[in-house]
Amino acid sequence: MSDTSTAITPADVGVFTRDQVEMLTARKLETDWLREQRMRAHAVFADTPMPSTRLEDWRYTDIKKLLRLDAFSFAEERVPVGDAEGLLAGLRARVDEAGEASARLAQVDASVVLRELPDDLAAQGVIFTSLEAAAREHPELVQKHFGTAVTPDDGKFAALSSAFWTGGAFLYVPKDVQVEVPFRVYRWIGEGGTAALGRLLVVAEAGARVAVVEELGSDDLGKAALSVGAAEIFADDSAVVVYTQVQRYGRGVVHLATDRLVAGRDAKITTLYTSVGADVSRADVQCRLVAPGSHVDMLGLYIADGTQHFDNQTLQDHVAPHASSNLLFKGALNDTGRSVFRGLIRVHPKAQRTDAYQTNRNLILSDGARADSLPNLEIQADDVRCSHAATVGQLDEEEVFYLLSRGIPKPQAVRLVVFGFFGEVLEQLPLEGVRQELLRVVERKLAPSL
Amino acid sequence: MAEPLLKITNLHAEIAEDGTEILKGVDLQLNAGEIHAIMGPNGSGKSTLSKVISGHPAYEVTDGDILLRGESVLDMQPDERARAGVFLAFQYPVEIPGVSVANLMRTALNAKRGEEVDIFDFQEELEGRMAMLEMDPAFAQRSVNDGFSGGEKKRNEILQLAMLEPTLAVMDETDSGLDIDALKIVTAGINKIKAERQDMAVLLITHYQRMLNYITPDRVHVMVDGRIIRSGGAELALELEERGYDWVREEVSA
Ligand SMILES: Nc1ncnc2c1ncn2[C@@H]1O[C@H](COP(=O)(O)OP(=O)(O)OP(=O)(O)O)[C@@H](O)[C@H]1O
Ligand SMILES: [Mg+2]
Numbered sequence: 001m002s003d004t005s006t007a008i009t010p011a012d013v014g015v016f017t018r019d020q021v022e023m024l025t026a027r028k029l030e031t032d033w034l035r036e037q038r039m040r041a042h043a044v045f046a047d048t049p050m051p052s053t054r055l056e057d058w059r060y061t062d063i064k065k066l067l068r069l070d071a072f073s074f075a076e077e078r079v080p081v082g083d084a085e086g087l088l089a090g091l092r093a094r095v096d097e098a099g100e101a102s103a104r105l106a107q108v109d110a111s112v113v114l115r116e117l118p119d120d121l122a123a124q125g126v127i128f129t130s131l132e133a134a135a136r137e138h139p140e141l142v143q144k145h146f147g148t149a150v151t152p153d154d155g156k157f158a159a160l161s162s163a164f165w166t167g168g169a170f171l172y173v174p175k176d177v178q179v180e181v182p183f184r185v186y187r188w189i190g191e192g193g194t195a196a197l198g199r200l201l202v203v204a205e206a207g208a209r210v211a212v213v214e215e216l217g218s219d220d221l222g223k224a225a226l227s228v229g230a231a232e233i234f235a236d237d238s239a240v241v242v243y244t245q246v247q248r249y250g251r252g253v254v255h256l257a258t259d260r261l262v263a264g265r266d267a268k269i270t271t272l273y274t275s276v277g278a279d280v281s282r283a284d285v286q287c288r289l290v291a292p293g294s295h296v297d298m299l300g301l302y303i304a305d306g307t308q309h310f311d312n313q314t315l316q317d318h319v320a321p322h323a324s325s326n327l328l329f330k331g332a333l334n335d336t337g338r339s340v341f342r343g344l345i346r347v348h349p350k351a352q353r354t355d356a357y358q359t360n361r362n363l364i365l366s367d368g369a370r371a372d373s374l375p376n377l378e379i380q381a382d383d384v385r386c387s388h389a390a391t392v393g394q395l396d397e398e399e400v401f402y403l404l405s406r407g408i409p410k411p412q413a414v415r416l417v418v419f420g421f422f423g424e425v426l427e428q429l430p431l432e433g434v435r436q437e438l439l440r441v442v443e444r445k446l447a448p449s450l
Numbered sequence: 451m452a453e454p455l456l457k458i459t460n461l462h463a464e465i466a467e468d469g470t471e472i473l474k475g476v477d478l479q480l481n482a483g484e485i486h487a488i489m490g491p492n493g494s495g496k497s498t499l500s501k502v503i504s505g506h507p508a509y510e511v512t513d514g515d516i517l518l519r520g521e522s523v524l525d526m527q528p529d530e531r532a533r534a535g536v537f538l539a540f541q542y543p544v545e546i547p548g549v550s551v552a553n554l555m556r557t558a559l560n561a562k563r564g565e566e567v568d569i570f571d572f573q574e575e576l577e578g579r580m581a582m583l584e585m586d587p588a589f590a591q592r593s594v595n596d597g598f599s600g601g602e603k604k605r606n607e608i609l610q611l612a613m614l615e616p617t618l619a620v621m622d623e624t625d626s627g628l629d630i631d632a633l634k635i636v637t638a639g640i641n642k643i644k645a646e647r648q649d650m651a652v653l654l655i656t657h658y659q660r661m662l663n664y665i666t667p668d669r670v671h672v673m674v675d676g677r678i679i680r681s682g683g684a685e686l687a688l689e690l691e692e693r694g695y696d697w698v699r700e701e702v703s704a
Contacts, residue, residue, distance in 0.1 A: 397507065398544045402594075405504050405540075406558040406610065407532035416549050416557065420593065423548025 015073055015195070018042055021163050028166075034135055037147050041162030044152035051156060057284075060340040060372050061311045066280050067254050072195040072226050075109035077166075087114060090219045091188040094248075098215070099433035102179050103128050106186040107167040107198050114186075124177050131168025131199050141172060145203055149232040149260035155284065158258040161197055161230040168199035171212060173239075178209035182242075182431060185214040192223030192252055200231035204239035206264075211242040213434055217277070221252030227278070229257040235267035237291070242270045244434055246441060249277035251306075257283045263323070265291035272429050273329075274438055275302040275310050276445040286315035289323035289351075300329030301425045301438070303445045304337030304369070311340040316356050318347045321381075324355035330425050331362045332418050332446075333369035342374040345388065349380040358388040363395060363421055365414070415446045453520045455651045456480040456503075456618055460514035463502045472498045474676035475514070482617070485644075485652040487662060487687060490673035491695050496655045497541050499673070500622045504538045505531050518618070533562050535617030539607035539624050541655075546594040551606065552576060554594050555613050562614065579612040583639045600627030608636055612643050620653045625661040637664035659691040672698050 021042045025035040050069075051058040081087055084095045087106060095104065103121060105128060106114040112130035121128070127138060135142045152159035169185045187198045204210050216227065227249065235241045241261075249255055255278045263269050275281045287296040302310045316325040331339045341360040362371035375388035395417055403413035422442055429435050456479065463473040472495045480486055490496055502509050503516060505528035516523050523531050546554070555576060559567045580587055583605050595603050604624050611619055621640075625633055641664070644650060654667065662670075662684065670686040671678045674695060679702045680686070690698070 396544075399546050401506055401528060402540070402544045402546065403549075403554070403558075404528035405532055405538050406554065406614065407529050407562045408554075408557050409529050409561060410527070412557060412561065413529070416553070417546065420546055420548025423593070 016042075016045065016069060016160060016164060018046070020074075024164065024166070028132060030135065031139060033143060038163050041152040041159045045156060045159035045163050048156040048159060057313055057342060060338075061280070061282060061309065066309070067226070069226075071193070071224060073193060074164075075166075075189065075194040075196040076191070078108045078111040078113050078190070080111075080113045083116075084114065088188065088190055091186060091217065094186060094215055094217055095184075097437075098184060098213070099437055100181050101184040102181040104184045104186070105130070105169050106188065107169065108188045109190050109194065109196055110166040112167045112169070121179065125174035126177060126179070127170065127172035128183060129170055131170045131201055132166065134170035134201075138172070141203070142170065142201070145232060145234055146201055149234070149262055149288075150230045150258055154258050154260070157228055157256040158230055161199060161228045161258065164228075165197045165199040165230070168201070169214075171202045171210070173204045173208040173210045175205040176207040177205075180209070180211070182211040182213045182244075182434060185212060187214070187216045187227070187229070189218035189221070189225050189227060189249065189253060192221035192225050195226040195228065197228045199229070200233075202231070202233045202241065202243065204235045204241050206237040206239060208236070209240040211244075211431055211434075213244045213246065215246045215248065216255065217248045218250045218253055220250035223252060224279075225253050227253055227255040229255070229259070231257070231259040233259070233261045233269065235261075235263050235269050237265040238267060239264065240268045242430060244272045244429065244431070244438075245274065245283075246438070247273070247275045247277055247281055248441065249281070251279055253278040255281040257285075259283065259285045261285070261287040261296060263287060263289050263291070263294035263296050266293035267291070268295045270297040270299070270428075270430060272299040272301065272425070272438075273312070274441065275300075276441060279307070280309045280311075282311035282313070284313040286317055287325060288317045289320055289325060291320045292322035294320065294323045296325040297428060298325065298327040298329075299425050299428055300327075300331075301422050301442070302329070302331040302339055303334070303442065304331070304339055305334040307336055309338045312342070314341075314343040314358075316343075316345045316358065318345070318351040318354045318356060321350060321352045321354065323351065325357070327358040328425055328428065329360045330422055331371060332365055332421065333362060333371050334365040336366075336368035338369065339371045340374075341372070341390070342376070343388065344376045344378060345386050347379045347381050347384050347386065352381045352383045354381060354384040354386065356384070356386045360390045361421075362392045363418060364392060365395060365418070418446055419443065452481070454479045455482040455519060456653070457517040457520075458503075458514070459517075461499075461502070461511065461516060462513035463498065463509045463511050466508055466510040471512070472509070472676055473502065476673075476676070476678055478671065478678060480618070480651045480653060482649045482651055484668045485654065485665060486669045486671060487654045487656060487667040488671045488673050488678075489656060489687060489690055494673045495676040496673055497622050500538055500620045500653075500655060503531075503620055504528055504536060529561070532614075532616075537611050537614055537616030537619045539604075539611055539619065539621040541622040541626070543595045543603045543607055545596045545598075547596050549594050550591050551594055551609070552590040555610065558610075558614060576613065579609055582612070582642060583609055584635050585609060601629065601632045604628055605632065605636060608639055612639065615647060615650075617649065618651050618653065620655070622655045623657065624654070625656055625658060633661065634664065637661065640665060659687050662687050674699060
């Protein structure tokens, strides 16, 4: 980290003290390695100043201004509910409107309150439970992966997550087990003024096939809330993983995610990050292609209106030769909404025969909106095919006129064009049902603002 | 006599951005049910006229008027004009990625009728119209004009015309880019629509007599340098084909 200041002000820490880690890990009766992992993470967290805009990756997101860590108390622990009927109304509505699910897990505030896993999946060796429970019940499995892809060194908020996460979701799919219908994970913030730190760990063994849809939500909150997330997704040899995150928080939420994907030999990972909610939402997503034949598709879709601020930081990290990755992030900015996209394709010296592409396109829908797009390449191998493209543009007036000339009123015409703009992203998601759900999310987001 | 469907008087229009005048006093009158053709050299302002009728924001009307059934449309937005019965088949239809032909048509019909069209009726009608124009039904699910060939784009325009049932259809070089078989299919389609809807007026912009072999115009107008400098019957098109535009220019200035 290039920022050398190490002075810690109370605002840097808030409730997130070392004592709090001790209390948390003691209360959860955690094993030594987990306790130590938390303590190490806390040390890094405490030593790392709040990122300033002098740091390249925080240049356009003045997080010091947007977030005061001393403003939050810890999200409360919640008691489990018997079934989806028992969930908070807002969350229940999300669960109800979702399409089919292989299994469901819901975290409210600090706790996983609902977990449903059909017997036939359990019988095949699928594990789908809270990360807390998994750490107790499957310690080797968890220890082997957890905290290896997201480490405290991934930044202040990754360290914060690793020190203070609670609840969490763990999905393990054994070798050659293939589940077509998505697993659904919900994270819900029930109260303003709190910090919720969920976590996700997905392990797909060789030849496994799995899809996960994670939905982040809350009502509109009168008081700011903090959501800190970290996902680790491992696709072993020839595994196929689809991960979709739908960030639909209400207003008042600041969401900070640090996600890492690791693709093994001939593995295929597809991710889609959809951001429509929260006041501030930042996703730092990196994929690592660690073996030949691996392929990652990283998709993103964001729509900011009002004063929303979205920030996507991506890395396509090509470690191994003969791997490929393809990134497409598209955003629409209305009112005084803002977005930042900073993407890097990094090709290591040994990663010959890499195919890596990166595209970010932004649609500015009003004079006050702004998008900053910073694509980048760092290539240390010579036999590669890489490209990046970035655009920030207005709505095409000819497209809108064409629709008007068919009698479609202006707001609807604009909506159609914007909708069409996102089609290119959605059509790449290999989950037809989820694609339809996301179309509705986009439609609903566009409806009042345009 | 009944009110003309379209009456354009002394229409002047310029490019809004830089004030270049393109239309320099156009006069034109179309009665319901009539077919008129406009011919004229490249750059004379034919497409500009068609877009000004539709209300394209790139142009500003500085003088004159456009009356639809006696009412000025100048204060109407393009979508209002369309719902009032004006349809423009574009010379260069734009591509709209991610918006399917079916979605466009359904949205447009809903807007026109002010209520949700029945999805089954809609489907049936769309399929019927596509069959009439010998279009592959798969086109309904493709993005509007996205990757369409020149001829497919033109067919798609006429498909929309057939679905939207305008009272005034302006067709800007619908024949260009069509091979001879496609031209026959498309003009047969137009004639069929016209037969179903006797009152629909058609303003055909074309460079070639060949389209007029299939659709017989009541009147032919010649547009040169932003004005209609001569009008006549169907035979005028034949004469133009034979003698070129210079002949009209000379005759007018003489
Ligand atoms: N939006 C615009 N911006 C700049 N110039 C324009 C614009 N629209 C029209 N023009 C110019 O106005 C003139 C008339 O153009 P228009 O397209 O109306 O001609 P046309 O008669 O349809 O020609 P063609 O037979 O080639 O289709 C041309 O010189 C054209 O370049
Ligand atoms: Mg033209």
